[in-house]
Amino acid sequence: MSADTNLMPIPGQIDPVPVARPTTVRDDGRIELIGRPREAIRAALEDAGLDPRVAKLRAKQIFHWVYNRGVTDFALMTDIAKAQQPWMAERFVITRPEVVEAQVSTDGTRKWLLRTHDGHDYEMVFIPDADRGTLCVSSQVGCTLNCRFCHTGTMRLVRNLEPAEIVGQVMLARDALGEWPSAPEGRMLTNIVMMGMGEPLYNFDHVRDALKIVMDGDGLGLSKRRITLSTSGVVPMMARAGEEIGVNLAVSLHAVTKEVRDEIVPINRKYGIDELLAACAAYPGANNARRITFEYVMLKDKNDSDAEARELVRLIRHYDLPAKVNLIPFNPWPGATYECSTPERIRSFSNIIFQGGISAPVRTPRGRDIDAACGQLKTASEKKSRAELDRLADEKQAALEAE
Ligand code: SAH
Ligand code: SF4
Numbered sequence: 001m002s003a004d005t006n007l008m009p010i011p012g013q014i015d016p017v018p019v020a021r022p023t024t025v026r027d028d029g030r031i032e033l034i035g036r037p038r039e040a041i042r043a044a045l046e047d048a049g050l051d052p053r054v055a056k057l058r059a060k061q062i063f064h065w066v067y068n069r070g071v072t073d074f075a076l077m078t079d080i081a082k083a084q085q086p087w088m089a090e091r092f093v094i095t096r097p098e099v100v101e102a103q104v105s106t107d108g109t110r111k112w113l114l115r116t117h118d119g120h121d122y123e124m125v126f127i128p129d130a131d132r133g134t135l136c137v138s139s140q141v142g143c144t145l146n147c148r149f150c151h152t153g154t155m156r157l158v159r160n161l162e163p164a165e166i167v168g169q170v171m172l173a174r175d176a177l178g179e180w181p182s183a184p185e186g187r188m189l190t191n192i193v194m195m196g197m198g199e200p201l202y203n204f205d206h207v208r209d210a211l212k213i214v215m216d217g218d219g220l221g222l223s224k225r226r227i228t229l230s231t232s233g234v235v236p237m238m239a240r241a242g243e244e245i246g247v248n249l250a251v252s253l254h255a256v257t258k259e260v261r262d263e264i265v266p267i268n269r270k271y272g273i274d275e276l277l278a279a280c281a282a283y284p285g286a287n288n289a290r291r292i293t294f295e296y297v298m299l300k301d302k303n304d305s306d307a308e309a310r311e312l313v314r315l316i317r318h319y320d321l322p323a324k325v326n327l328i329p330f331n332p333w334p335g336a337t338y339e340c341s342t343p344e345r346i347r348s349f350s351n352i353i354f355q356g357g358i359s360a361p362v363r364t365p366r367g368r369d370i371d372a373a374c375g376q377l378k379t380a381s382e383k384k385s386r387a388e389l390d391r392l393a394d395e396k397q398a399a400l401e402a403e
Contacts, residue, residue, distance in 0.1 A: 026117075030093045034171070035164030037213060038063045048091050058084075066094055067219035070171065070180030096175065097168045109367030112172065113379065116141070116165060120158050121379035122197055124169045125372045126176075132190040133177075137169045139207050140198025141379070145232055146396045147252070148264045149297055151333040151371075151378040152197045154392065160203040166210035169196075170220055182221040192222060194229040195250070197377050201234035201241060208245050215247075224248075230295065235271035235279045242284030249283050250293040250326070251276065255303045256311040264302065266397055277319040291322045297330050297375070298341035298349065309349045313356030325353050325360040331373040 025031055031044055042059035046052055061079055065071040072094040074085040097114040100121060104110050110126045125136040142155035170192065174180055179187045192214065194200040200207045211227060214220045229241060230250040241249065253276075255261035261268040268276075286292050296312070298304050316323045327350055330340040341349070346362055353360035365373045 026093060030091060032164055033062065033066060033092050033094050034096075035162060035167050035210065035213070037209065037216075044092070064218055067167075067171075067213060067216065068182045068221070070174055072096070095168075096172050097165055099172070102176075103370040103372070105367040105370045105372060107366055107369075109370070109372050110176070111367060111370050111372035112176075114165075114169070114172075116161075122161065122165075123372075123377045123379065124173070124196055125367060125377070126173055126189070127366050128188060133188040134191040134193055135170060135173050135189055136193050136196045137166060138196030138198055138377070139166065139194055139200040139203045143198050144202060144396065144399075145199055145265075145267055146393045147232060147254075147266070148393070149254075149299060149330055149336065149338050150375045151336070152375070154335070155197075155378055156392065157198075160206055161198070163206050163210040163213070166206060167213050167220075170214055170222075174220070182219070184221060190222075190226060192227045193250075194227075194247075195374065197379075199232055199234060200229050201231045201237040204237050204240065208241075211245050211247060225290070228293065230293075232265055232267050233271050233276045234267070235275050238279040238283060242286075246285055248290060248293070249280070249286065250295055251280060252297075253294045253312075254297050256308050256315060260303050264299070273315070277315060277321065280321055280323075281319045286322050288322045291324045294323055294325045295328055296325055297328045298346050299330050300339040300341045300345070302338060304341040304345050304349055306348060306352055309352035310356075313353055313358060316358060317356070323358060325358055327360055327362045328374055329362065329365055331365055331368060331375050333371070333376050333378070 033041055033044070036044065038059050041062055042055050045055040045058055050058065058080065061077065065077045071077060074080065074088045074092075077085065080088070097116070099112055100115050101113040102110065108128050112124050113121055114124065115121050120141045122138045122141045124138055127134045127136065138161060140160050141158035143150075143152045144157040146153040170189075173189055177188050179189055194207065207229070214222050214227065215224050224247045227247040228250050229245065229247050230252060231238065231241070232252045238249070252265060254265050256273070258268065258272060261273060280286070280292050283292060294312075294316070296303070312325065327346060329346060330338055332340070350360045350362055363374070367373050368376070371377070
């Protein structure tokens with residue numbers, strides 16, 4: 001582990017989560033500008049000696065070049081004085097996450113294995129459709145939680161990703177798709193889902209800061225209506241997510257009884273179904289035009305009975321939730337102890353929810369052949385035996401219960 005990854009707790013965080021020390025200064029002493037809002041670019045320029053008025057103007061110009069145009073070279077910033085460009089290049093850098101491997105599935109889904117500058121691997125996935133495309137973005141390397149059906153859950157949390165590493169995923173996808181400058185129309189990268197590795201609400205500040213840049217009209221320019229944040233149910237952070245980020249909310253519900261959800265989504269032992277659904281009902285900005293998505297993974301003989309579908313309808317009605325349900329066929333991974341429900345079972349489950357007046361489409365698995373589908377993301381850094389996996393799950397559980 002390198003010196004800049006000394007873990008320290010985030011003050012004021014709901015649950016303690018390791019975070020890397022700020023690593024914006026490179027080995028050569030230059031400062032990374034990616035991940036910084038205008039104000040932080042201005043402060044960095046001023047610290048480097050620019051006159052405050054000039055720093056303010058330059059920050060606005062650089063912000064535009066970096067996030068709207070995708071430029072990584074100061075020499076291309078034509079409205080910045082030629083004489084000042086080398087001065088900037090000596091002090092600052094504009095980089096992208098390092099790509100270790102890029103794969104393409106037979107269905108066109110693309111997966112990138114990325115590496116942080118301190119040597120940790122994480123993944124992002126792009127899912128193209130006919131006239132749109134969704135980028136699935138990671139928020140952490142690994143995950144503190146251990147939902148039993150999720151491959152990422154078998155990893156320890158290595159660390160939170162920094163804003164630069166989160167925004168960097170979107171910028172890299174734009175590079176790969178050739179979609180600079182940030183045009184409002186006609187692009188392939190139209191939607192973002194925070195559904196890659198990790199629990200975004202356990203890395204709240206960085207996810208918020210990164211998404212603010214993604215949503216900035218002079219930045220990456222994606223509307224908050226096209227961004228969805230998925231949480232396993234970190235109830236105390238949900239209201240802040242609505243107020244401070246304001247994107248669409250998806251909730252990994254996956255079960256309708258305490259018994260089953262405690263087992264498959266263990267954070268339920270801390271924040272139960274009723275608390276979670278009450279937080280959904282109070283989610284700022286949710287209404288019939290902007291529904292909350294409930295994700296429900298279909299696990300054979302575990303959570304897929306007709307009675308459970310009826311209970312799901314009852315719960316959604318009881319809390320008067322503007323909701324839709326997304327049924328996700330379980331995606332297998334080596335060592336997983338579950339099987340996917342049969343297509344007939346999934347259809348029956350979906351029909352019951354539809355008949356309850358709630359939309360319940362079945363998500364088509366994408367990119368399974370390259371392990372890019374929901375819940376298959378896990379970087380190869382740690383390969384573990386079944387016994388080790390069980391031990392790790394017990395450890396994570398004990399930590400959750402000790403809080
Ligand atoms: N940590 C966040 C977001 C990442 S996971 C969360 O849990 O919501 C994105 C979605 O994929 C979640 O709903 C998750 O429960 C689901 N998922 C995880 N493993 C899966 C698997 N093996 N098959 C299908 N869906 C899975
Ligand atoms: Fe973490 Fe989400 Fe996977 Fe659960 S489903 S282990 S919260 S990434």
